[in-house]
Every structure is written in structure tokens, then in C-alpha cells.
Amino acid sequence: MENIVTDIRPLLAVLVSAVAVLFILMARKLPNLREGVSYVAAGIKFLLILSMVPVVLAGGVVEFTVFEVLPGIELKFRADALGMFFALTASFLWIIATTYSIGYMRSLNEHAQTRYFSCFAIALSAAIGVAFAGNLFTLYLFYELLSIMTYPLVAHHEDDPAWEGGTKYIVYLVGTSKTFLLAAVVMTYMITGTLEFKEGGIFTTAMPVVPVILTYIFFLIGFAKAGIMPLHNWLPSAMVAPTPVSGLLHAVAVVKVGVFSVVRIMLYVFGVEVMGAFGLGMATAFFVSFTIITASIIALTKDDLKARLAYSTVSQLSYIIIGVAMLTPSGITGGILHIACHAFSKITLFFCAGSIYVASGIKKISKLDGIARRMPITMAAFTIGAFSMIGVPVAAGFASKWYLAIGTLEAGSLALLMVLLVSTVLNAAYFLPIIFRAYFKEAPNTEEFLRIKETPFVWVPLSITAVISVIIGVYPDFLLSMIEIIVGNL
């Protein structure tokens, strides 16, 4: 039986950045103080979450019920191993992304920076809120909050492409969540009488098959943030946002909230037993296989660096889902581990893309010839990130892919193993040419090219994430010990 600790820390961790917004707004005339507030909030948030690690590692769960809204529907926070895993990743990366944001936004002299940092902080509150949500109501609340508060970030430039991207973003995300997700929440409540997350799920195999399956499908469609095809198109469109947004939100916070929510409902609403008995696990695995392969193929065709990364993200997100959907211990381990691996590696890649853009104004892959000579740190980090995404040993991505591959064998499905292998080849096919170009192609000998120079605010954060990508690959034990608790309790 799990050991429940009642403590206010999960709520505080969520609120820190929301409160910080007040100070950010107050300090709007003093940019240094304003960004200082972001740092302090990010630091406090991370430490608060870190302080709960011992409890969770000891097999405990930190819970805090704020109040009951309707009978059986509470505003409730619950920091368990799965939530902690995501919250640690997201809050740590906020600290780094803040540094990067300062470098990026100031180098480009972007407008409306107060709005930018405020929305960023609320988005982080929402992401942690989803991580620590104790029931579907709380999860839904923060899920919606995240959609709304990231809109100003996506449409930050306020020009026509930005409005177009922003509109697509909000139509996809809110359009699905206000209909399918809401319907799924209502159906869950009406079928089970509760919205609480529970180990082993709240649905049982004794419940009628058709409504349960329908609810599950509604959830999958409703969580469009997970980027499962055909509801992935908002993500490439959201690339109109400034790069730190693409980095933290569209490689970590927003998309991972989608995937995390899918994992949450698979394991804690439906439960392994129901998922297996109704054949939902394997069906999901095969369904997202399509996304993995197709998104990789589309990525091959993109010349815009951020667009290629976006499609790579779409493909990699489904790795997480495929792992958990296999419902085997190694599969689930691999899937959840990939949340962190992908987060660190993909944010590195996006930061690199932004670094190149800040320094040189280049967005196209075809213009990157010889860029490594002018930007050695950036391209070294990019190489590490790319290797991690391909799954080259020692880099983080290898660890998760290893578990995923074992998972396919445990599930006895060679077809899924083939999907992983084919996608690995495709990953290599779309990443290696970039690296080749940057290092081995003749650089243009123009004056403009020679003026390219990396800025420290930009290269420091991206080297940190790159180094961590390697550390996770070599020493994933800390993360694995957490996942062990998740898997052990299922």
C-alpha cells in the first residue's frame, strides 16, 4: 500500500511561477530585475519539487486537496513518481530556458518581453499543475490553462504568419480539448463515478466495453498536444514562435503535457488490466507507429531547420506513447524514460537552431555549409542532441530506445521492433546530413559569414543541456529508480 503524505508543497510548486508573474509585471520597467524574478521563481520551483524527491523515492505520494468543487470532484494535487519525473524535467529546464530566453530575446531586441516572460511563467505553472494533478478535473483545468497562456507566445511576432500559426494552434488544441476531452471527462465521471487517478485505474473490466473504448478514443483525440497524427499539424505551425518557446514549450512543456496526460490516463484511469483486456494497448501502439514513421519521412523533406525538428518531435513523442501502450515493464520504462531523454536532447537541438538564427539569421538547412567553423560549441551540442535522438550509445536516447526495444520483445511484437528500427534509420537520415553539412562542406567565404559569433547567454544553456543528455545516457540510474517505483506500483 502506498504511503500518502499530506503536504502543501505540490500546490506551492504550481503557484510559485503564477505569483512570480505579479512581480514580473511590477518590474516591467527594469528588465534585469524582471528576469531576476524569473530566475528566482524557477529556482524556488525546482527546489520545491526536488525537496519532495526523497518522499517519492521512498515509495510515498505527496497529496494536497485544496477543496471540493462538486461532489467527487476536487481541486487536488498529487505528486507521485510519474508526476515528479515530468515536473523535475520541466522545472529544471525552465531555469536553463530562462537564461537562453534572455540571450535570445535581447540579442534580437524583441518586443513585448514582459508579456513574454509572464506567459512563460504561467505556462510553467500550468505544466507543473498537469504533472501534479490528482484527478482529471485538475488536469483538465491546467491543460486548458496551458493552451490559452501559450497562445500569446506562439503569436508573439504579431505578424500575419504568427496570427496564422497561433490560430491553428488554438483551433487544434482548444478545439479538441473543449469537445473530445471534455466529453471523455464527463463520460469517465458518469461511468465510474469518480475522476481520481488511481494505481491500476478506475475503470474495471466489468464495465461495458463500448462506452469504455469510446471514452478512451475521445481521450486520445482530446489530448491533441501529444501530437498523434492526424492531429499533429499545430506543432509545425507553432514554430512561428520565438525559438526559446519552441525549445521549452514545444519540445518540453506543451507536448510533454500532452504525452504525459495520455500516459496518465492509460496507466491511472484505464489501468494496465483494462488496457490489455480490451486490446487498447496494442491498438494504440500500432496506431502511433504510423505517426512515428510518417512524421520521420515528412521531416526528411523539410529544409527549414525548425520545421525538421518539429516533425522529429512529432515522431519522437509517439515513442513515449508506444512504449507505455505496450504495457510491458520494459516498454513502460522506456516510454517514460524517453520523456526526459527527449526533453533534454530536443531542447538542445532547438536551442542550437535558435543560436544559429541569432548569430547568422540562417533558418534553412541548405545554408548551413561549414557553419561549425564559426559556431563550434553550438554544432558540437547539436551533434550530441542529434545522436541522442538517433539513439547512438552513450547519448540519452540510446537508454530509452534500449528499453523500448526490449519492451517490443516482451510484448512479442516483431512488427513494433521493426517500427523502431526503421524510424532509427530515418532519424539518422534526417539528422546526419545537417551535421555533415555543418562540418565538412566548404564554407562560403563572405564577410557576413566571418562575422558570425556565438553569444554566451545562448551557448551556455545549450551546452548544459547537451552535457546532461550525455549524463543521462551514461548514468540513467536516478531516473530509472523513479520509473521502477511507477512500474512497481502498477
Place this chain on the structure above:
Amino acid sequence: MTWLMDLQVLNNHILSVLIFLPLAMALLVLAIRNDEVVRWITLATMVVVFILTIPLICGFDTTTHTMQYVEGPYTWISAFNAQYYLGLDGISVLFVFLTGLIGIVSVLASWTSVKKSVSGFMACLLFMQTFMIGVFCSLDFFLFYIFWEAMLIPMYLLIGVWGGPRRIYAAVKFFLYTLVGSVLMLVGIIALYFAAGSTFDIQALMANEYSFAFQAVVFLSFFIAFAIKVPMFPFHTWLPDAHVEAPTAGSIILAGVLLKMGTYGFLRFSIPMFPDAANYFAVPIIILSIIGIIYGALLALAQTDLKKLIAYSSVSHMGFITFALFLFNVNGMEGGIIQMFNHGITTGALFLCVGIIYERTHTRELSEYGWVAKLMPLYAVFLFVFTLASLGFPGTNGFIGEILILFAAYEGWEFYLIFLLIGIILGTAYMLYLYKKLCFGAGCASHHGEEPAPMPKTAKTAKDINGREALALFILLIFVFWIGFQPMGYLDIMHESVAHLLDQAGHLPATEVLVEGAGEALGIVGQGGDILLDGLSDAVDSTAPEL
């Protein structure tokens, strides 16, 4: 507030005080020539009225459905047994409270925007307050009808005198539509009076049993009156005109309280007095509601006029309410009633928001805006919250009503969920569209030092909200989150009354009637099939040897 309850007059006659205090003050205000004094007196009266409604809520006995704070019955026109008879149950008490709240907001909203004959305007607001509270408190049909009709006059004046350029047209249209409904209702009331043995006592009328044919006819005559007031599709066409031309306070009262009169009528009269007819007509009403939900939302999406957009959104939102009420289950009733309250708060607030910028720019065209977030940041925050509340964002009042209605629909009306969800998503679409159009886009120096887009001329007059406006918005904001996070207090108040209402409404809730009917029909078909098959097999048996 206990010291208030110690005052004997208040204790025994609190509803009369609530009704006649504004009336007396209205007469006083008419006699005063100094505009500033008039404003303060009106505001003070509204505040006192609101404070007096607080003990009604706090002291309400939530364990019973019987009428509370009862006064009377005192017979005042003995010739036809008309009585002065007041009382509140768990449903009407909420709306008296809402009326008190909206009263304060409407005065604050017209503090500077009304310049022409202030005393007349303020008197109209006070008269409205009297009549609206009267409608919710009446337990006698005659008294109810007096208040109901009297309401038209100050509202007509508010639109017709202090309204926009097409105010006469809008006021007459409003008056005629509502009057047609009222006249039909009067016919129904007279029919009831004779059928029940010369009484206007609402509770006595409820206790009576009527034949189905009588119920059906009177139900329909009431239905049209209430449907116009709500307004339900296809009786909604007066609403956009009235809203667009009405002064801000008029729109707030119209959206906040007046529209609730229609649904309140369904709850107080149509359903408990004519339960069989209500069950019988439930499906057509639900279908009309759904058309209203989707049609209203689509019309809202197509508007470029701020006020029209919100007016059509009301048609859509009120559709949700009538839909929920006629499902005849607990979640539906409670969801519908709480949504009535919510709509009063949220849409009232949205009209106030529109009024605030209209006062600055004198245009309602969406294309003239786009600078609000930049030049009026505090206002933009308030508007953001009310936008979220209107689209049913979790944690706001709109979500509570919405989810209760969805729960209700799931209990036997799953098919209709699809339409509700379409309505919800359209609602999200037009509200976000509205917010985006108002707040973002104009005059932005995109990035990298490009030339900023030109600002609309209206931006010159932009000035962030002052303390008075912030106060009015803040009062409403409290309720957005209060109901959004702690709705149980409100639901508890209405719980017993709703249970009693459902008890009165139905021998069986409508869904079960349908299901049973369908079952019976299937059974008959099945039996018929069996007989047919038996006959066939007999025939086969008898012919078999020969084959």
C-alpha cells in the same frame, strides 16, 4: 448580519422592504435636480438593497422546499381575490440576490456615460429593481403579472430615451414582442383562475390537477410568453436590436436579470403547474434549444459588432439553460439554474466591458480595436477572465454550469451531447475571436525594427479603467471564481426546491417516459412478430407433409 435580523420590520417584511425601498427612492430621485446627488442616492439605495439580500441567502433554510420569508396573503382586490403574497424558495432567492448585485453594477456602469436627464435614468433603474424583485418574490399570479408588465415600461424608456441611434425602433420592437407574450400569458392566467376556482394563489394553482388538454393549451400560451423573454429560437430576433441600442446599464439588466425571467417562468409555472404538458412538449423544446445553441453561436461568430456578438452569444447560452431544464433530472435542473445565475454575472460583465470601451471610443466595430491589451492592460485582464468564464473555462463559473448540463445530458440523452459540444466549441471560438480582435494586433512593431502597423483612430481616446469601473468589474469577478471553485453553497440552497420541483414535474422524468414508450412499442412489434412467426410455422407445419 445578525443585527439586521433583529430589526422586527426587516424580520417580518424584508421582501416588502426590498420591493418598496427602490420604488420610494425612485420617486425621491425624480424630485432632485442635482445629478451628483441623484447618482449617490441611487447607488446608496442599490447597495442597501443588495445588503438586504445577503441575510436572505445566509439565513435561508436549505433543508426544506417550502416558501420562506413569507408575507401575506393579504387580500387587496377582494372582487377577484387578488392577494399581496410574497415568499421565496431556493430558486427565486438566488435571483433576488443576483438582482441586487446587478443593480449596483448597473449604477456604476452609468455613472458618467449617462449625461441626459440623469434623475430620470436613475429612477428607471430603481423602478426596474422594484419590479424585478417583485417578479421573483410574488406568490400571487395577479401580483406577479403586475410586476411582469410594469417591468416593460422602465425598460422601454431606458432603451427608447437613453439608447443608441436606432433606439425607437429597438424599444418598440422589444415592447411589442414582450407584450404579445404577456398578453398570451394573461389569457393563460385567466384560464387558470377559472379552472382552479377563482384563485391567483400560485401554490394553490400548483396543487390543482388539470386535464391534459387544458394543460397543453395553457402551457403553450405560457411557453410563448417565456420563450420570447428567454429568448428561445425562433423568438430571439428582438434581442440583438434591444442590446445594441440599449445603454450599458440597460444591456446589463437585460442580460443579467430580464432574460432569466423567461427561464424562471418555466421553473415557477410551466413545469410544476402543467407537468404532463411539460413532459409532452419536452422534446420539441429541447430541439428548439439545440437549434438556438448552434444557430445563436454561428450568428455570434459572424458578427463584427461587439454588442451584437454578445447578444447572439446570449441566445446560445440561454439555449443551454432551456435544454437543461427540460431534461427533468437533478443535474439538469441545478446546472440550468446555476447557469442562469452565471449567465447573469458573466454576460452582465461582458456588456459592462463593452460599455466601458464604447464610452471611450463611441464605436462597437471590432475592426476599430486591436490595441486594448497594449493601452488598457488592466481592462484586458478583466476582459480575459470574463471571456474565459463565458466560454466555460475550468475554474470559472461557466464551467460548473456547463459540466452539470453535460452530466445531465449523459443521463439518457447521450445523442444530444454532440450538439452541446458543438455549441461549446463554437462558444469558445467566438469568445476567443472577440478577445483577440479587441486586444491584439494593432500598432505592433512586429520585430527587428519594422514599421509598426498604424493604430486605429479610436486608440487616441484609450485610457485604462478608473477605480469605479474596476470596482464594478471586480464585484462580478468575485462571483466568477467563487462559483467556479465553490459552487456547492449555491447548489445547496436550491437543492431541496429542485427536488420538490422534479417531484411536481413528474410522475416520471421525460427520458423514462420515452424509454418506456419505446420499450412498449418494441414489445408490441415483438409480439406481433411472434404471432406472425407462429402463424408462419403453423402454416409450414400444416403444409410440410405435402411437400
